[in-house]
Amino acid sequence: MSAELNLNVMFSQRGHLTLAHSDAALRTMRWRAEVNVLEGVDSRVIDAGEVKALVPSLDVSPRTAHPILGALYHPPGGIIRHDAVVWGYGRAAAALGVELHQETEVSDILVAGGDGPDGKGPGGRVTGVRTSRGDINAPVVVNCAAGWASIVAAMAGVALPITTTPLQAAVTEPVKVFLSAVVVSGSLHVYVSQTDRGELVFGAAVDPVATYSTRGSLEFVEGLAGNILQLMPGIARVRLLRQWAGLCDMTPDYSPVMGRTPVDGFFVDVGWGTYGFKAGPVSGEQLAACIATGRAPALIAAFDLARFTEDRLVGEKGAAAVGTDAAGRLPSLRPPGRRGLSLLGRDQPAARPRGHHRPGVANLPAPACQRGRLAAGDLVLPSLPPARRAGAQHTLTNEFREPVVDPRGAVE
């Protein structure tokens, strides 16, 4: 990409670890690794010793509140300089003849012949866009706004099943580089990586309230600091430099909406929640094909807007969609401020009996323990049904809804 855009986007494939803090999470990691391997992705489950070797700053001792038992490891995963990607795309698009109008607010979308007021809504046909700098006539209008997608769609009389929620992040003052990999803990709702400038970048789950406000909250910083220090106690003396929030458009199934709308000529590529950056380029290509041919390509056909009215919700298995699931659907169940106690125990690792905090392979179920590294075809799905029979609240794809372990260990 750097060569094509002639801009160094600093794509750093430094490795990506998703930590497992319980046997149930470890089992989910193995399942995800299997799926990844079958899809041809370099991905495997590693034990706590390997985690420590890759990221020495992590506390993998068994005495922590949420011991690290292992991790799902993607060696090709990494970070990228997101501003550079946008600059590169913008410059390349301009070179291809695309006009980019900055500082130009879209105030209305012009539609004629529709069922709603002013000729908008289903059955209508889009004719253009009204902006703060004048009208633009166009037979095709694409809404790919993030954060305000439903407001923009409403200008055309199209209702989107989207709620908008802030996602906060924070960055520390620079310190000498000590962290090479990207570390994610779904159970602790935190991710961390270090840029080449030395800043530690933190993020968490989306805020538990739907709002267009992008203010930072003290609650976020407190929870983030507490959780990250569980993982990396050594960075306790590093100062936060700044925090910020962005807006995430969340759909009922936490999957994006791509394709046509009831208004002819009005297309959407919206609802990406927290993970649109990774899939943005390919979704742009697919939507361009959809516009040019009039038919949605197979890759995005299932993500059409009509799925919400025809009961065809998408079971998106992406990790980010899973993460927003737990945070977005269960906000009121979480006590404010601390996550030490949960009313249902669903959004945090379940309490464990004492003496059960053994890291590493000791807690792995037999197959992974013996092989160390799973091979394609080693499906571990059969290990999951017992948890369901025991009445645990557990889904295959959701590492955050771990089973509520009975104190006597009945589930495990």
Add this chain to the structure above:
Amino acid sequence: MTSRRASGIGAALNRDVPFTFRWNGSRVSAFDGDTVVSALLAGGHDVFSRSMKYHRPWGVLTADYWDPNCIVQVGPEPNVRGAHRLATPGMDVLAQNVWPSLRYDIKAANALVGRFLTPGFYYKTFMQPRLLWPAYERVLATFAPGGTVDLDAERPRCDTRFAHPDVLVAGGGPAGLAARWRRPGPVPTCCWSSTATPSVATCCGAVPTTGAGPRSWRRPFGPPASRC
């Protein structure tokens, strides 16, 4: 070494309490009330850091918390505001992001090729050959500013913690303590109470906690918690 101090003024200093601390390995004398930088200035030092890109020597700019030129490493703590932090006896203060020393910094050689290091030059360079980018990146990362993180530093104490008792008694009054006594053997027990009963509970081996509710596990009066 106090030749640069004016005599008779400086109400913030207690000149009856002199001590020394270390600056880049050498001893510096200070008085009670000195900040790191005020003591260093009085001792004749005038360079406290170097600029991030060309590593030019930086002295005092504003002499307050926001002084960007006086950011130093204090023991395991990076990015300390040296003009704001009070000096303490035996303190170990180091200049950050210089090698081999603050006086002779090899990266000051960047200034020799400064005309090629325009703002954002890294977005237009290090692209070819692609296979070398990871190596380029490792070199670029060595130019990151800031202090160093001591990953083995002692974990600071927090006002909250996670506890894993076998038995949790809600209510540290007579009934709660009696319930704990009825349990035989040395069982780790948390007695939660809205009022402190430290002496009784500590004697009976329980770990009393006080606070406004279960979501604030206050630091116990008994043995310190291993984790926070």
